[in-house]
Amino acid sequence: MDFAESDEHALLRKGMADLVKQFPREYWRQKDLAEEFPQEYWDALSKQGWLGLLVPEEYGGAGLNMYEAHIAAYEAARNGAGVPGGDLLMRTYMFGTYPIRQFGSAGLKERWLPRIAEGKAIFSIGHTEPVAGVNTFDIETFAERRAGEFVVNGQKIWMTLAHRADAILLVARTKRKEEVRDKSDGLTLFLLDTRESKIRTARLPASVMRPLGENVVYFEDTSIPEENVIGEVDRGWRYLVNVFNAERLGTASVAAGAGEYVLDLAVEYAKTRSVFGRPIGSNQAVSFPLAEIRMYLEAAKILLQKAAWRFDRGEDPSVEGNMAAYIASEAAWRAADQAVQTFGGLGFSVEMDIERYYRDLRLFKTAPVPREMVFNFISRRVLGLPRTF
Incomplete structure (x- = not known):
């Protein structure tokens, strides 16, 4: 591993630093006090192509990799955008682009990767539950297969940006816990399009990442098409x-x-x-x-x-x-x-x-x-x- 930084990476750092410095501490302070989404910052990221950093070139992105994603998130936080500004990039890269690029179907890639690159997709992840906490194997949110779709019922908590999300990377059971021998069996990853699937959100008053917002999310007979499975059913x-x-x-x-x-x-x-x-x-x-x-x-x-x-x-x-x-x-x-x-x-x-x-x-x-x-x-x-x- 070579610790000498390439010219490309140095330019990447400078580019992010220059963008973030347009939004001084006062900007983030006001967003925190008002618990208001940093739309101007998001628009600037979109305009300069930062949101499409990991999106392959054929879908309108830069086609870069995790090392560059790490640099972008680090420099955003390092230069004053702090936790909310860095987290916005992180969730776009890690909950949006990465799973779709690596494990999504051709249809999911065609529908979502250009939208990510254009700054038209805010992502949330549905994993943590009130009882299970972060223990994935104890989650109870269940997706039942019915005639070409999955119908989801359950509850998630601490879902950052769920109230504004265009898409949710959802972890749900497709087999009951009592039906499996291996506790990792029967879990499935879905990409839930909030424009097409019914969810109910409730904001959680919280002291952290106030510009982004935390939520409880209820899934009540929420429909997800089969083609929105990430990877394979039951092997999530x-x-x-x-x-x-x-x-x-x-x-x-x-x-x-x-x-x-x-x-x-x-x-x-x-x-x-x-x-x-x-x-x-x-x-x-x-x-x-x-x-x-x-x-x-x-x-x-x-x-x-x-x-x-x-x-x-x-x-x-x-x-x-x-x-x-x-x-x-x-x-x-x-x-x-x-x-x-x-x-x-x-x-x-x-x-x-x-x-x-x-x-x-x-x-x-x-x-x-x-x-x-x-x-x-x-x-x-x-x-x-x-x-x-």
């Missing part, structure tokens, strides 16, 4: 694993980028804020924690690069992806927490924006993969220890 787990690997890479990129941005804010404040006749950054109690966080963030970046590199080589990126998800979430949260401490009372001021990063970056320690589940994965897959659950 094997496709979902790949989507999860992509999601780990995407969310870790957003966390690391946003963490670096908020760290920069804290460092700049530590250089300019004077107390007792000298900058507070001259005190080891202030400077040492910031230096430690910088090292954690650099470790996260290296793990992200390796995970993306393996992804694009067709290798299993799950170990590096899960490690990156943990290290990035931990480093980003520490950066936000230490930024509050560095700013002191001003760290709680809405106008300083630190409290917003503090809220948003705490999310990644819990979702999309709790750190405890990362520990479970690494202890079994890397250390060879017995299952703990």
Whole structure:
């Protein structure tokens, strides 16, 4: 693996940075306070072709890969768009383009990939449920096959952007749990077109990613055509694993980028804020924690690069992806927490924006993969220890 960055990747970073800097912190602060979708930012992404980054050229996109998707999500968050701005890119790439491009039928590709490239498709994912949580094998949402379509009934929770989504990547059972021997059997991935299929959403008041919005979604005799299956019926787990690997890479990129941005804010404040006749950054109690966080963030970046590199080589990126998800979430949260401490009372001021990063970056320690589940994965897959659950 070569750590020297290509001219193309350097231009990609600069292009995203230039776009995001058109939307200052005040823009994101107002969107957060109003809980309003960042339409102007979305339109700019669309106009400059960022939403079609992974879309093959024959469908109107740039035809790039996961390494470039990681760069785009990272740089969006790194340059001020923060968690909501980076997450918008992540879900377009990982819940929209990637599963359709890799596992969708020719018909799905023709219908959806051009729309993604044109900025006409907002995506959500329907996975987490009130009882099952993130335990995929315990989900109860059921899709019954009837005369050329599937009829879905069930409930999902914490569905970001579901109230605005044009499409939902839906995980549902097509066999009851009691009908299967292998717990991964009987799961199916669907692409649900919200223009054609009936769903009911209810906004969840939440302290994180307020411009995007969290939802409970009810599926009540919701019809999905058979041709909207992603991959194969009853074998959705094997496709979902790949989507999860992509999601780990995407969310870790957003966390690391946003963490670096908020760290920069804290460092700049530590250089300019004077107390007792000298900058507070001259005190080891202030400077040492910031230096430690910088090292954690650099470790996260290296793990992200390796995970993306393996992804694009067709290798299993799950170990590096899960490690990156943990290290990035931990480093980003520490950066936000230490930024509050560095700013002191001003760290709680809405106008300083630190409290917003503090809220948003705490999310990644819990979702999309709790750190405890990362520990479970690494202890079994890397250390060879017995299952703990």
